[in-house]
Amino acid sequence: MRKFKVTFLPDGKDIEVEENTTLMQAAGKAGVYVNTICGGKGVCGKCRVQVINGKAKADKHAIALLTKEEIDDSYVLACQTRVQDNLEVVIPPESRLEAEQILLTDSFVSEAASVESAHFEPLVQKLYMELQEPSNEDNIADSDRIIRELKRKTKYNAYERSLGCLRELGSKLRNSGWKVTATIARQNNGWKILEIDTGDTNDNNYGLAIDVGTTTVVAQLLHLQSGKVIGGEGTHNLQSNYGEDVITRIAFACGKEQGLQELHKSIVKNINDLITSLTDKHGIDRKDITAIVAAGNTTMSHFLLGLMPCSIRLAPYVPTTHSFPQIKAKEIDIDIYPEGILETLPDVASYVGGDIVSGVLACGIAEKPEIKVLIDIGTNGEIAL
Amino acid sequence: MRKFKVTFLPDGKDIEVEENTTLMQAAGKAGVYVNTICGGKGVCGKCRVQVINGKAKADKHAIALLTKEEIDDSYVLACQTRVQDNLEVVIPPESRLEAEQILLTDSFVSEAASVESAHFEPLVQKLYMELQEPSNEDNIADSDRIIRELKRKTKYNAYERSLGCLRELGSKLRNSGWKVTATIARQNNGWKILEIDTGDTNDNNYGLAIDVGTTTVVAQLLHLQSGKVIGGEGTHNLQSNYGEDVITRIAFACGKEQGLQELHKSIVKNINDLITSLTDKHGIDRKDITAIVAAGNTTMSHFLLGLMPCSIRLAPYVPTTHSFPQIKAKEIDIDIYPEGILETLPDVASYVGGDIVSGVLACGIAEKPEIKVLIDIGTNGEIAL
Known part of the structure; x- marks a missing residue:
């Protein structure tokens, strides 16, 4: 050709x-x-x-x-x-789609961080531990030794383990002199051990909060150990090349073979590009990003995970799901820590998405007795009372 | 060369x-x-x-x-x-390692099947459902519709979903006229939806019980819908080429680069070969095997999952783990249903494995008031009182 x-x-x-x-x-x-x-x-x-x-x-x-x-x-x-x-x-x-000024709420960020620090409990945590070597009196299995220490250090009781974290566990413990760091992720009602590193890697733990907007995609990088916001970055949603609004994009996704795939890959590219830019700027290894939380409207969340959005467009406006499973980020080719996870905030309804849910949670109006209003003026608009 | x-x-x-x-x-x-x-x-x-x-x-x-x-x-x-x-x-x-007669307990099999039928609840189940089409009055999300029906049909309440089962869910429901089969697997304290098939595939659901012995490997194929045993097949453990007993094999696995991998791959080949032979003989598609339960001594279970067994051999005789995570069979290249799962029975101690645990459970002595003895005369011997 x-x-x-x-x-x-x-x-x-x-x-x-x-x-x-x-x-x-x-x-x-x-x-x-x-x-x-x-x-x-x-x-x-x-x-x-x-x-x-x-x-x-x-x-x-x-x-x-x-x-x-x-x-x-x-x-x-x-x-x-x-x-x-x-x-x-x-x-x-x-x-031209003008290079609009993308809202990066620096002032809000620091405020949020201080609000959160009171009960900051990130989705993925790293815990450094110095274990007692096994003896004839204390000869429980290696993974039981890790879990016993995790239970001592945290208030969580249920610990699942991936096959990956058990592989090489024996030699990691013995080669490190029984000094290791466990990476654990909240999952359903318990916690899952994602990996055991030799030595203390406690500090290398970053998270990403992503607002998947119809027009723009904005990411914030957080240091999960301290809860500090490291920086923010925004870009155009590459899906704009397939239409400005969600309805046009759903029509594209459902009217053409590979249409959904094209839109899905666009948003994944957006996110990978934002990660590159943020990690380059702040001198961070992208493999140290262990968790991503994404919020978007119902259609954007479907595109993010590669779920069919077709029936959202037609009465009775039914999406595939309102709540999204926790996945490994690499399942959709997002390039962070290989065991790193991605959570997508749940929707309320087909046209009331996870973005407004995150807004309501973040500004705390759900917990206040007074009647307050949150208005999200985006490509579409929502009001929460 | x-x-x-x-x-x-x-x-x-x-x-x-x-x-x-x-x-x-x-x-x-x-x-x-x-x-x-x-x-x-x-x-x-x-x-x-x-x-x-x-x-x-x-x-x-x-x-x-x-x-x-x-x-x-x-x-x-x-x-x-x-x-x-x-x-x-x-x-x-x-x-020569003589072609010993491998014990395939046909008579025990039929008895076990009838014992189990009273409370037969397989690890992976298929449930056919005919759903109501969404309307303006009943417009919950597609996946919520599935879960609502599962809760009606079963006594289980917690349902997780894989990303895979959500992909294409919308078109599967609509193309099948809302007649689908859910494949669900027991996992931790709840159930996970592995996949949704169009139409009724209820009957195509088989499980495999495997005894991973040091000398021989024996598999039984069960029809999970009815609980009937379809057939059994046994073979030499290919690891015999690396030593007759577990101690020699641990030394091989831990003394040589790729040693563990060689022993791990041997047992995986054994299992894949047994599956080929059983499915060929009984005219069954291996992709219809949705679950495998394996039992072996502590070392064999470590080899099966590719876990380091080195410290089992030396005082204080500590294995990587006594309980094994549920995994996807394809994680270790066992060729069945792509979403199919593998569970390995837990051990009691480094030299009291999942094989004796399965024996105690299967013959029911744990539930009887009398004092009974189970003796496992294998390559090594164990006695349970």
């Missing part, structure tokens, strides 16, 4: 794509965001761009939606135009 | 191996069992074989352990002799 180079101006970003790729797809691959309210159906006309070098023909949608002058000036619709030449394309201001 | 052909007589089995492979390893690959009490150290002299065609030299161990006549008759030790020619090798009767 032939390949062509497409350069997007004024960004100056270029990308090589296969023949017949749409300009919209090429822009997405180049990391350039083009407006598309209709999700690429050629009916909204918001994605018009000007081809200043190379051949590209206006199609019937462009002829219906653009003026004669625009067509004469080589304007086309990015979603309808297939690349069949090397092109230079100008994206006019009105067709 | 050069390759040579080795033919074992009187079986007539042959195998092509790389230069410098020992005759003992070649025999193992050809599926011929040679006696080796010392586990291949060249000190017991039990593995002497006669090379009747091709060149093979007696080494210093053979010279010390064999008579001059034997050496003149081209006898060598299989564990010390490396293949450097095409060979024909006779295994004399005293060096």
Whole structure:
């Protein structure tokens, strides 16, 4: 298959794509965001761009939606135009998804951290322990020795173990002189031992809180030992290339083979990119991120986990689930600590998602006797009373 | 690397191996069992074989352990002799692991089945359900609809879901006209939904009970819907090529890089071979085996799960664990239903394993007021009072 180079101006970003790729797809691959309210159906006309070098023909949608002058000036619709030449394309201001200012609530962050410190109990904890060596009088199994110490150090009673944490356990204990760190994760009604490290790795434990918005994705990095917020980072939701609103994206996911996969992979890429950027900036190893908590509206949470969202769009508006299982982050190719977990906040209803749930929990209005209102003014709006 | 052909007589089995492979390893690959009490150290002299065609030299161990006549008759030790020619090798009767009669307790089987039928509650169950389609009055999420029906049909209350069972759930429910089968597994204190199938697959649900003995491995196939035993099959433990007793095998596993892996893979191969043989014989799809319960002594259970057994051998005789986590069978490459589970019975002590535990449970002496004795006469012996 032939390949062509497409350069997007004024960004100056270029990308090589296969023949017949749409300009919209090429822009997405180049990391350039083009407006598309209709999700690429050629009916909204918001994605018009000007081809200043190379051949590209206006199609019937462009002829219906653009003026004669625009067509004469080589304007086309990015979603309808297939690349069949090397092109230079100008994206006019009105067709750009502006680099909006993404809200990173630094002031709120520090306040939240201090609020939480009173009862800060992270999803994944690391506990350093110096164990007594086995003797004839105290010859319980290695894993029982770990669990006995965990019960002494914490108030939790139920401990599950992964096969991974039992493998090599014997040599880790003996090679470290019985000084190890247990990584434990809250799960259902108990705790699970994810891994045993040799020595004290207590301090290398970070968590990520992610707001999966329809338009933007924002992540905050926390040091789980101290509860301190290390930093925040935001970006456009890459799914914008498939439509601005959830309904258009559901239609895309359910109308096309691999459609759901494309949207799922977009959000996973967003999250991996945010992790790269945050860990680079703060000099942290991404393998030390042990837990992610994500909140989004019902549809975004479905996309995040790769669940079919089709029936959310049609009466009686039924999602696959309102509560999401705890998974290993690597199950959906999120690149952190290999045993690291991902939890997604539960929804209240098909159009009242985990994002508003997290808002209500974080600001504490659920625990206050007065009647208060929380208004989430996002791509869609919700009010909690 | 050069390759040579080795033919074992009187079986007539042959195998092509790389230069410098020992005759003992070649025999193992050809599926011929040679006696080796010392586990291949060249000190017991039990593995002497006669090379009747091709060149093979007696080494210093053979010279010390064999008579001059034997050496003149081209006898060598299989564990010390490396293949450097095409060979024909006779295994004399005293060096063979005889094809002992492996105990397949058919009569016990049918009795056990009838005993169990009174309170037969398998580890993995399938439940067929015909659900009401969602309406505006009843628009709970798809997975909540499944769980509501499961709670109606069973007495269990806690249901976890895997990410896998939620993927495609929406389309499975709608494409099947809301007629599906849930596969659920007992786990910790609740149940987990492993998968949802379209239509009624209730009847395709088999389980395997495996006795992992030091010398032999025996499997029984059960139909989990009815509790009926379909058949049994036994074989030599392939680990015999690494030593006859658990101490020799622990020494092998812990004395050599990849030693543990070799022993672990041997027992996994044993089990996969037994599954092939049982499913072929009874015309069953191995993907319909949803659960395996294994019992073995402490060392065998460690080998089965790939856990380090080294400290079991030395005072104060501490194993990695006495209770084993429930795992997915595919985690250790056992080829059944992809979501199928494997449970290993817990041990009592380092030298009192899950095999005797299963014996005590199966024959019911734990529940009887009289004092009774169970004696397990195996490669090692145990008595339970």
